[in-house]
Amino acid sequence: MAEKKLPTLMELIDRYVPRHTxxxxxxxxxxxxxxxxxxxxxxxSYHERCQSLQEHLHELEEEYAKRTMVNVPAGLVTxxxxxxxxxxxxxxxLDWRLDPRRAVITMRDEPFDRVEFPRxxxxxxxxxxxQVLRELTDQLKGEYAKLYEASRPR
Numbered sequence: 001m002a003e004k005k006l007p008t009l010m011e012l013i014d015r016y017v018p019r020h021t022x023x024x025x026x027x028x029x030x031x032x033x034x035x036x037x038x039x040x041x042x043x044x045s046y047h048e049r050c051q052s053l054q055e056h057l058h059e060l061e062e063e064y065a066k067r068t069m070v071n072v073p074a075g076l077v078t079x080x081x082x083x084x085x086x087x088x089x090x091x092x093x094l095d096w097r098l099d100p101r102r103a104v105i106t107m108r109d110e111p112f113d114r115v116e117f118p119r120x121x122x123x124x125x126x127x128x129x130x131q132v133l134r135e136l137t138d139q140l141k142g143e144y145a146k147l148y149e150a151s152r153p154r
Contacts, residue, residue, distance in 0.1 A: 006041065060123075077136060078095045078143065081093075
């Protein structure tokens with residue numbers, strides 16, 4: 001396995017030191033190069049570990065949600081555009097409803113208590129939000145494109 005190349009002092013300064021104090025840190029690094037380099041490499045190491053833990057946590061949340069999340073359908077979004085002859089105007093209708101084939105939801109006999117396990121509930125809720133937003137956003141984009149096309153002057 002190839003070793004990671006350690007960033008240089010200037011790369012670390014650019015990454016972790018705010019702009020308004022960067023000049024002072026560069027001046028200090030000339031005098032205290034070893035100490036500042038060690039300090040910034042420690043910060044860099046912590047940053048990489050935190051990022052790795054964040055990725056691992058995200059994977060765990062996804063895995064947990066797949067096993068325990070209630071399978072709630074996002075629903076079906078449909079649009080319609082037409083002419084109202086009485087008012088001489090174009091109308092647009094947007095409907096959002098459950099798919100009748102997926103409207104019945106089966107649940108586990110003993111779900112986790114949300115008060116007892118709040119972080120597990122938050123993990124499942126976060127994944128549910130992502131799933132619903134992804135599905136509905138894709139549908140809404142397609143329906144909006146149809147409405148946009150229908151509203152175009154002919």
